[in-house]
Amino acid sequence: MATHFTRAxxxxxxxxxxxxxxVLLNTSVVPIYFNALASEAADSASLVAQWGLAQTVASLIVAxxxxxxxxxxxxxxxKIKFFIGFFGAGLVACFAQAIPMSAALFLAVYVVATVGLNSSMTFYDAMLVxxxxxxxxxxVSSAGFAWGYIGSTIPFVLCIxxxxxxxxxxxxDTMLCTQMSFVITGIWWLCFTVPLVCSYKQVHYKEGTGAGSEIAKTFRxxxxxMRDIVRDKKLFLFLVAFFFYIDGVHTVISMATSYGASLGIDSTQLILALLVTQFVAFPSAIVYGRLADKHGTLTMILVAVVAYCAIVLFASFFLKTDxxxxxxxxxxGLxxxxxxxxxxxxxxxxxPKDKANEYFGFYDIFGRYASVMGTFLVSVITTLTGFAELGVLSIGILLVVGLVFLLRVIKLDAAERGEHAAA
Known part of the structure; x- marks a missing residue:
């Protein structure tokens, strides 16, 4: 990690x-483990649908x-109190997944672990300011994603x-070894959370006079x-674009292993391929940030959305082998x-910089609500048609809608830059 970073x-x-x-364990080992628990009671399409439904429920609770x-x-x-509370709940559920149980009960515990994880990450994002x-x-934001990708591979390789x-x-027994991976991952998660809990100081905050007062102010x-966001056309359109395209991104990530398993791809190949994703994503996240400095942030986001459209088409029509x-x-990973x-x-x-915490809260809200649509869409389309390929193809709808709104944001941004240049 860069030495110029402060301790915080x-x-x-x-x-x-x-x-x-x-996150890496959830997108690789956990779907395969769940498929092993439930394989005798359901066919491959049904397993994809059940996994998608669990993802939807977890995302909806967070949203x-x-x-x-x-x-x-x-x-x-x-902020730190809520962070610790949800992190603690997620950690306990992570350890609990190591206990032998039925497929249905495992999915319920998995939902709790996912809610704790994703909720803690919402407060974590707000800590950035x-x-x-x-x-x-x-x-700092790019370093978080980059080092997260590469650092997560250490316990993952140990688990594999x-x-x-x-x-x-x-x-x-293989099942016992898989269950032990939840313990290893939980310990890793705990070790890298303690430093943040010890050093974090909430710099930007609102003053409150009591629980009742805080709740009343919260609703106001x-x-x-919400009114300010709607009035700011560029900001609102970006949030709508983000709402759709990030859902496509999250759905591809969360459903990839389950979809690959349903196609009959060997579990070893699935896990090793996803490990490669982490190694590719590490330098790519850093390089992508530098390209944004040269070509513009919105331009590079646009390139990524178009790339994800191609990824979905590839997965739907051409993905058959290891x-x-x-x-x-x-x-x-790119x-x-x-x-x-x-x-x-x-x-x-x-x-607005003086309201960064509130606005970042809405940013995460849009991201969490978006996570509901994609997995639900994949689950429903797969169930209705019996073809997981069509379920995956439906993700493209979300990406295209996001692309349309993003193009409007780019147009507005260019117009604003032109006005500033003329002034």
């Missing part, structure tokens, strides 16, 4: 290293909670080695901020970190 910035980035380990809790967290001292300044925000070598070298602030899944993994980091950075540039 380093500790903030380190949390991404910790939570990304669970319903965050509008209120996110605004409450803006009051002095609250407290740990750094505007000039360094792009670098245990799963595939444990039975032969240690005489352990939410209503006022090699093709590896190609898909590399393609995702654009995954860049589109996430630059979306967060661009939003930070166009919001």
């Amino acid at each position: 910035e380093r500790d903030w980035v380190m949390y991404d290293v910790g939570n990304s380990a669970l 319903l909670l965050m509008p209120i809790l996110g605004s409450l967290a803006d009051f002095k001292g609250n 407290d740990v750094t300044d505007d000039e360094r925000m792009d670098d 080695a245990l799963i595939f070598l444990g039975p032969a070298l240690l005489g352990l 602030n939410l209503a006022g901020t 090699v093709e899944f590896w190609v898909l993994a590399v393609m995702v 654009f995954q970190g860049g589109i996430q980091a630059l979306s967060r950075s661009y939003f930070g540039k166009i919001v």
Whole structure:
């Protein structure tokens, strides 16, 4: 990691290293483990649909909670409390997944772990304005994604080695080795969270006089901020574009392994390919930030959205073999970190600086609500047609809609730049 980062910035980035380990486990090992638990009771299309439904439920819970809790967290001292609470709940559920249980119960525990993880990340995103300044925000934000990708591979490789070598070298059952991976990942997550909890200071906050007063102010602030967002045409259109295109990105990430397994691709190949995604994403996220400096943030976001449209088409019509899944993994790795980091950075540039916390709260709300649509769409289309390929193809609808709105944002941004240049 760059030595010029302050302690607060380093500790903030380190949390991404910790939570990304669970994200990687959830997108690789967990779907395969769930398929093994439920394979006798359901066909491949049904497994994809059930997994998509679980993702939808988890995202919906987060989306319903965050509008209120996110605004409450803006009051002095609250942000770290909410962060620790959801992190703790997610950590306990992560460890609980190591306990042998039925497929249905496992999905329920998985939902709790995912809610805890994603909610903690909402407060984590809002901490960015407290740990750094505007000039360094792009670098710190990109470093979070980049180091998260590469750092998460360490416990992941350990877990994979245990799963595939444990039975032969240690005489352990494969299912037991898989269950132990939840413990390893949970410990990793905990270790990289402690520094942030110890060093974090909430710099930007609202003053509150008590719980009742804070709740009342929360509802008033939410209503006022919503009106301000709608009145700012460029900001509103960007949020709508983000709402759709980031859903496509998240859905591709969350459903990739489950979809690959349904096509009969070997689980070893699925996991190794996703590991390659992490290594590709590490330098790509950093390079993508530098390209944004040269060609413009919106331009590079546009390139990534178009690339994801191509990725969805490739997955729907051409993905049949192990090699093709590896190609898909590399393609995702090239654009995954860049589109996430630059979306967060661009939003930070166009919001009112004195209300950054509230606006970032809405940014995360849009992202969480978006996570509901894609997985739900894949689940429904797959169930109705019986073809997982058509379910994956439906993700393209979200990306195209996001692309249309993004082009309008680019047009408005160019017009504003022209007006400033003329002035």
